Amino acid sequence: MVFQYKRVLLVGATAGIGAAMADKLIEEGSKVIAVGRRQERLDAFVAKHGAERASAIRFDVTDRAGLDDFVNKVVQTYPDLDCVFLNSGTQTQTKLTRPEEIDLEAFHHEFNVNYTSVVNLTIKFLPHLLKKDYPTSIIVTGSILGLIPAFVMPAYSASKAALRSFFDCLRRQNQGFSKVKFIELLPPAVQTELHDYMGIERGRALGMPLDQFTEQAYAQLATDKEIIIIGNLHGSTVEETHEFLEKRDGMFNAISNAMAVHFQP
Numbered sequence: 001m002v003f004q005y006k007r008v009l010l011v012g013a014t015a016g017i018g019a020a021m022a023d024k025l026i027e028e029g030s031k032v033i034a035v036g037r038r039q040e041r042l043d044a045f046v047a048k049h050g051a052e053r054a055s056a057i058r059f060d061v062t063d064r065a066g067l068d069d070f071v072n073k074v075v076q077t078y079p080d081l082d083c084v085f086l087n088s089g090t091q092t093q094t095k096l097t098r099p100e101e102i103d104l105e106a107f108h109h110e111f112n113v114n115y116t117s118v119v120n121l122t123i124k125f126l127p128h129l130l131k132k133d134y135p136t137s138i139i140v141t142g143s144i145l146g147l148i149p150a151f152v153m154p155a156y157s158a159s160k161a162a163l164r165s166f167f168d169c170l171r172r173q174n175q176g177f178s179k180v181k182f183i184e185l186l187p188p189a190v191q192t193e194l195h196d197y198m199g200i201e202r203g204r205a206l207g208m209p210l211d212q213f214t215e216q217a218y219a220q221l222a223t224d225k226e227i228i229i230i231g232n233l234h235g236s237t238v239e240e241t242h243e244f245l246e247k248r249d250g251m252f253n254a255i256s257n258a259m260a261v262h263f264q265p
Contacts, residue, residue: 002028003222004135005083009033009074011061011121012088014041017141017190020214021087026053028218033078035059036088061088061117062109071124082132084125086118087141091156107155114159119166129180137181139221140167144188147245148233171226172256177265181226185217188231 008025012018014036022032026049034045034056042056055078059070075081090113094102122138129136145153146160164184171182190213208231220228227249232241 003030003218005030005137007031007033007078007080008083008085009035009078009081009125010085010087011035011059012086012141013045013056014038017187017210017213017217018085018087019045020210021085021217022054023049024214024218030083031055033057033074033081061121062112064120067120067124071121071128075125075128081128082134082136083139084121084129084137085139085141086121088117089114089141091153093152094154095152096154110155111159111162114156115162115166118163122170126180130178132179135179135181137183139183139185142167142184142186144186144229144231144233144241146186147248168252172252173263173265183221183225184227185221186227186229187213187217 003025006029008030010018010022010025010032013022013032013034015038018036019041022034022045025032031053032049032055034042034054035058036042036056037058037060039058042058046054046056048054057070057074059066063070090110092106092110094107096102118140122140125138129138140163142163143156143160145157146164149157149161151157167182167184174180174182188208190208191210213230216230217228220230227245229241229245232238233244236244
């Protein structure tokens with residue numbers, strides 16, 4: 001199968017998974033609007049692929065005051081937008097055994113980038129995608145750590161778990177009422193800048209090679225799956241990881257079916 005979306009807004013496109021997926025989508029025929037904070041990388045992306053297929057907008061996802069202007073600019077400039085790919089993220093370790101050393105502002109900033117800003121962008125772009133009479137989607141980069149937390153990364157793990165729950169609810173509430181697909185990409189650790197806080201040499205050697213992940217992720221995005229898990233939980237096989245996810249989803253569907261009789265969309 002082929003990735004069906006032709007104009008993709010990719011938020012968090014200046015590094016790591018976002019940058020690699022932006023390149024891959026263009027190589028496979030989509031037009032990509034790259035979004036990030038680093039203007040020099042956005043400029044390099046457009047120069048690399050040409051203005052016919054690549055464009056860029058500088059925006060900080062934590063800028064609540066500028067959110068409406070950003071969304072309006074995107075939908076007015078690119079009325080053919082059919083896919084919003086939300087990939088921005090940050091990760092740190094926090095020693096909860098040393099509470100006096102914890103920077104609460106930094107802790108909540110991490111949660112804001114990984115969860116709150118993604119929710120904000122999803123809610124703001126959704127009305128525009130709902131108006132389309134052709135297939136549209138919102139894709140979000142979650143994490144396997146949203147299923148099972150890494151105890152040394154409480155802010156990151158909690159933010160990805162919250163994102164997992166939000167998208168479960170979003171998908172279920174729109175079931176039967178919306179043509180928009182809500183796709184979750186759940187990566188394992190991938191060799192990117194995300195882990196630079198560990199030290200560049202060590203951090204960028206952690207996890208699955210980026211090119212390998214990109215190929216697997218694109219192949220899965222070209223299917224009709226709405227939950228895409230790449231790799232496996234540490235200490236489990238790929239089959240065991242998928243079995244765990246299926247059991248969890250089965251429990252979610254059971255409670256959702258019971259509550260659906262009282263839900264008015």
